Amino acid sequence: MSNASAYGLVPRTHRACRLARQASGAALPVALMLTSMLSAAAIASFDATIMGVRRASNFEDALHSMQAANVALELCLREHEAGRAPLLLPSRAEAMRWQERDPFADAAAFAPLPNWPGGRRPPQCLIEGLRIAGRPLARGYVVTARGFGASVDAQAWAQVFVVREAGTESRHWRRIARRR
Numbered sequence: 001m002s003n004a005s006a007y008g009l010v011p012r013t014h015r016a017c018r019l020a021r022q023a024s025g026a027a028l029p030v031a032l033m034l035t036s037m038l039s040a041a042a043i044a045s046f047d048a049t050i051m052g053v054r055r056a057s058n059f060e061d062a063l064h065s066m067q068a069a070n071v072a073l074e075l076c077l078r079e080h081e082a083g084r085a086p087l088l089l090p091s092r093a094e095a096m097r098w099q100e101r102d103p104f105a106d107a108a109a110f111a112p113l114p115n116w117p118g119g120r121r122p123p124q125c126l127i128e129g130l131r132i133a134g135r136p137l138a139r140g141y142v143v144t145a146r147g148f149g150a151s152v153d154a155q156a157w158a159q160v161f162v163v164r165e166a167g168t169e170s171r172h173w174r175r176i177a178r179r180r
Contacts, residue, residue: 061149065156068147072123075112090129138165
């Protein structure tokens with residue numbers, strides 16, 4: 001008996017050598033496949049992270065523009081109540097100025113603030129007189145405000161209808177989804 005067989009070592013046969021060569025030849029493709037799978041997973045994770053950052057940035061822009069529109073709305077109402085804001089008188093036509101393509105191009109549109117933090121442009125507002133059918137003693141106003149986010153495309157529009165009659169006032173607020 002040889003020393004190799006005494007220690008439990010079996011000499012390599014032709015078949016064992018062939019299996020060892022096949023195993024070493026398969027290791028490279030398996031390693032490449034695992035590496036490519038890990039790379040694909042890392043790229044997908046990176047893309048998901050980028051999309052998450054973009055979504056958060058867009059949401060932040062929407063919040064900034066909505067806050068700017070709401071603040072502009074309140075400031076415009078204060079300016080109007082103090083008699084310092086320009087007022088568009090109601091026209092005989094049914095359409096109001098805020099429904100036109102660019103209502104803030106009108107000379108009666110104004111910016112109640114010189115700038116807004118995080119906004120590309122200062123918020124703007126427009127105050128229009130409102131005729132209320134069947135209520136000749138009522139005075140109505142439509143105040144429309146537009147706020148901007150970090151880009152001009154990030155806009156939010158807010159509006160309030162104010163009706164004053166017989167010493168009472170009612171306000172009806174709404175948000176306008178607008179982009180023509």
